[in-house]
Amino acid sequence: MKKYVPYITGFLLLFPLLILIYKSQVLKMSLVPQMVDDVWDFHLSIRPKGVVNSFSFPVPKSGQGVRVSDERFKKQNYTVFSDSNTADSIVMTWTSKTPIIRRVQYSARVDVKPIKYKVTKDTTDSYPKGLLQYLKIPKILPEDEEAVSLLENAILEKTESKTSAIRKIYYYIEEEVQRNTAIKTIHETLVTGKGSPLVKAKLFNLMARRQKVPARVVVMVRLPEVKDEAKAKIRFTFANEVFLNNRWIPIDTNRGHFAERPDSFLVLHHNYEEIEKMISRKNVTYKIIAERVRVNKFNRKEYRKEVAKSDSIFAKVSLYKLPLPLQAMFTTILLIPLGAIVLSLARNVIGIPTFGIFSPILLALFFKETSLGFGTIFFFIVVLIGIGQRYVLDKFYLLAVPRMSIILTLVIVFMIGYSFWSVDVSFISQKHLSFFPIVIVTTNIERLSIMIAEEGVFSTLKTLIGTLFISLLTYAMFFIHTLEMFMFTNPELLLTIIGILILLGKYKGYRLSEFIRFRDLVKQRQLKDEKRS
Amino acid sequence: MIFSQLKNLGVLGINNRVGRYILRHNARSSYPLVDNKVYTAQRAKAWGIAMPENYLIIENYGSLKHFETKIVNYDSFVIKPANGSQGNGIIVIKEVIREEKDGRIRLSFRRSNDKIMELDELKHHISGILSGLYSLAGQSDTAIIQQKIDKHPIFDKYSYGGIPDIRVIVFMGYPVMSMVRLPTKSSDGRANLHQGAIGAGLNLSNGHTNNAVIRNQVVDFHPDTNHTLSDLQMPFWREILELAARCYDMVGLGYLGADIVLTPDQGPILLELNARPGLGIQIANLAGLVPRLEKIRLEGESNLLARQRVEYSMKNF
Numbered sequence: 001m002k003k004y005v006p007y008i009t010g011f012l013l014l015f016p017l018l019i020l021i022y023k024s025q026v027l028k029m030s031l032v033p034q035m036v037d038d039v040w041d042f043h044l045s046i047r048p049k050g051v052v053n054s055f056s057f058p059v060p061k062s063g064q065g066v067r068v069s070d071e072r073f074k075k076q077n078y079t080v081f082s083d084s085n086t087a088d089s090i091v092m093t094w095t096s097k098t099p100i101i102r103r104v105q106y107s108a109r110v111d112v113k114p115i116k117y118k119v120t121k122d123t124t125d126s127y128p129k130g131l132l133q134y135l136k137i138p139k140i141l142p143e144d145e146e147a148v149s150l151l152e153n154a155i156l157e158k159t160e161s162k163t164s165a166i167r168k169i170y171y172y173i174e175e176e177v178q179r180n181t182a183i184k185t186i187h188e189t190l191v192t193g194k195g196s197p198l199v200k201a202k203l204f205n206l207m208a209r210r211q212k213v214p215a216r217v218v219v220m221v222r223l224p225e226v227k228d229e230a231k232a233k234i235r236f237t238f239a240n241e242v243f244l245n246n247r248w249i250p251i252d253t254n255r256g257h258f259a260e261r262p263d264s265f266l267v268l269h270h271n272y273e274e275i276e277k278m279i280s281r282k283n284v285t286y287k288i289i290a291e292r293v294r295v296n297k298f299n300r301k302e303y304r305k306e307v308a309k310s311d312s313i314f315a316k317v318s319l320y321k322l323p324l325p326l327q328a329m330f331t332t333i334l335l336i337p338l339g340a341i342v343l344s345l346a347r348n349v350i351g352i353p354t355f356g357i358f359s360p361i362l363l364a365l366f367f368k369e370t371s372l373g374f375g376t377i378f379f380f381i382v383v384l385i386g387i388g389q390r391y392v393l394d395k396f397y398l399l400a401v402p403r404m405s406i407i408l409t410l411v412i413v414f415m416i417g418y419s420f421w422s423v424d425v426s427f428i429s430q431k432h433l434s435f436f437p438i439v440i441v442t443t444n445i446e447r448l449s450i451m452i453a454e455e456g457v458f459s460t461l462k463t464l465i466g467t468l469f470i471s472l473l474t475y476a477m478f479f480i481h482t483l484e485m486f487m488f489t490n491p492e493l494l495l496t497i498i499g500i501l502i503l504l505g506k507y508k509g510y511r512l513s514e515f516i517r518f519r520d521l522v523k524q525r526q527l528k529d530e531k532r533s
Numbered sequence: 534m535i536f537s538q539l540k541n542l543g544v545l546g547i548n549n550r551v552g553r554y555i556l557r558h559n560a561r562s563s564y565p566l567v568d569n570k571v572y573t574a575q576r577a578k579a580w581g582i583a584m585p586e587n588y589l590i591i592e593n594y595g596s597l598k599h600f601e602t603k604i605v606n607y608d609s610f611v612i613k614p615a616n617g618s619q620g621n622g623i624i625v626i627k628e629v630i631r632e633e634k635d636g637r638i639r640l641s642f643r644r645s646n647d648k649i650m651e652l653d654e655l656k657h658h659i660s661g662i663l664s665g666l667y668s669l670a671g672q673s674d675t676a677i678i679q680q681k682i683d684k685h686p687i688f689d690k691y692s693y694g695g696i697p698d699i700r701v702i703v704f705m706g707y708p709v710m711s712m713v714r715l716p717t718k719s720s721d722g723r724a725n726l727h728q729g730a731i732g733a734g735l736n737l738s739n740g741h742t743n744n745a746v747i748r749n750q751v752v753d754f755h756p757d758t759n760h761t762l763s764d765l766q767m768p769f770w771r772e773i774l775e776l777a778a779r780c781y782d783m784v785g786l787g788y789l790g791a792d793i794v795l796t797p798d799q800g801p802i803l804l805e806l807n808a809r810p811g812l813g814i815q816i817a818n819l820a821g822l823v824p825r826l827e828k829i830r831l832e833g834e835s836n837l838l839a840r841q842r843v844e845y846s847m848k849n850f
Contacts, residue, residue, distance in 0.1 A: 506552070
């Protein structure tokens, strides 16, 4: 039997990995359901002004950092077509046989991720044809041109790279041009040193193009942070993009973002020049509403479909086929073996003492079920009750089991007290307490108080801290959602865990704690040997 | 670096002890024989191995009812849990105090540390033992009322309070390492290394101390008696080792620790056996167990008598 151990262990370790490779490479399944982060429901309602049979308006498009899904718009009475003459923006056109007098609606679900680039030195000389329009320098007054070239002389050196020049222009406009929504032309801005967001973007655009860097003004909306904000009307705001390192780099001189765009901004169109007329208040009235619908969650539903589609054995045996409450339960339960690895490492390789064998894991689960704050308070209160009862109940000469039951009852009394105290924060009321850990923690208390009596406070404290440390470590691991989902999606990894545990069980080396324990042995043995020789 | 030093000294670590020696050489089915002191005593009687006399074995709360009538005739005794470990739950009564009041005898007990215990307190302690407070796995237990052993006069200068005991690690029936545990004031008169008793390594060849430690620190003198520890010579040395070696034949555990006490009149007697003896003995001897264990594993013959195995150990270690 002994000689099979390496083979069995090897199989246990490798087999699930092979399954993972099969799943991802052959079946093309993802190993973890897709992360759904902040997702907004985006609504647009537009009405053209005047008597027109047709009008256009920009709508969001999937691209770098943006995913648009579930687009919905009324098709009745209208011919709707989208025109994406530029690769990164869409303009939608509504056409009707009769003049459009009612609002048209557009809604979509958008998922915005922050984007960030590292921009390196750029000295490109020539650009492809498609980019030439972004190099055309807008017409400005001769005196403005003079002012701009003076400005350029002041802030730029002749020999620097395009990236460096762009950075300097960005710093200048971001810091020196004050925001003032009343100032709407480049001329005024150059005179007063103030400008509206749009004019700041335009100035940047102009200066970038003068440095022969393709640039454009982008039209964005700021997504609301809090729910109430969503009801307020959202306005367009403006920023820039420049073409460096062979890609469009976002720049925002109004809010101070260089080569990055936070996920609170959704770009509607990447070239203001093209849609300037469409979004002008002269031609159209519009209302934009965005509501946050989901916060950082894994999309289990999608994955369920993906599994079913894969048409493999996994379509039949996946945990995703279980009813939802069972799924939730297994998500948690599958963490226990991971906790067991941490525990085995801590006990057998490091040598951290704990109360009971599995109490740290149960404690960690308890922390996860309630909350870390409540969990630790609960733990310490129970410890205090346990120590305190030793002093009081010792005088009563009670038999051990009733005495332990008294502690258990006291713990429940404490819980009632706690819920009264915390009723305002409605802290505990929403979270169901798992009763299992209560009993486990309580039974350990009697041992704790005996340990204090027999081995002293110091060694008890060590064990107590050890227990808490491992449970916190396990707890921290339980909070890596990706890990949780990874285990749930690929439960075959349990075999790998068994393999790892076999390896740990076979470990016969020293524990780290023995390094401390036998440290003096080594030292004193050396001293003794020296004396002898 | 320190790990390689430990390895060079052949220090046995916990994982190695469990994985290579205890799991392979100690059959689980034999554990109750050593974990339960009642069973050990029964087996020892059959094998003619001397142990302290068990006056009374209390298995249930009912037997506590007339407890006082059962112990009134003993002058001293020890209470211990049958499944205890590390000396937990043991109370030594050195004097039973009888007071006559209104024609009734009232009992109280003087402990080895001179504290007085009332009958109720004593009963409470015993019921604690019965409910498993001190047992290895926490299950309900049996309490033993046992003969109190007196200290051998040779230890007068070397110990404070209780009785010193001699721990012998026996592997495959061969004694491999030994130490004597000497109680101190800080160990509350108990022969428990964790609580601060002295562990003094003994040469297997002659029973002479070779080194002494308190909690990992080398000491040359007993902290309470101030007597040098280096001149302690164990009497009955060969008998002590033979007694330990025979325990292997008795319980069949390949790796075990025998705790032996020296009585003034009976000589060495077995106090208890341990299926998972601690590793502190290596610190007391400033030597590692692994080279000795491996030597026995490779060279040890299984068909020798205890006497012959002791002969081998005394010559080789």
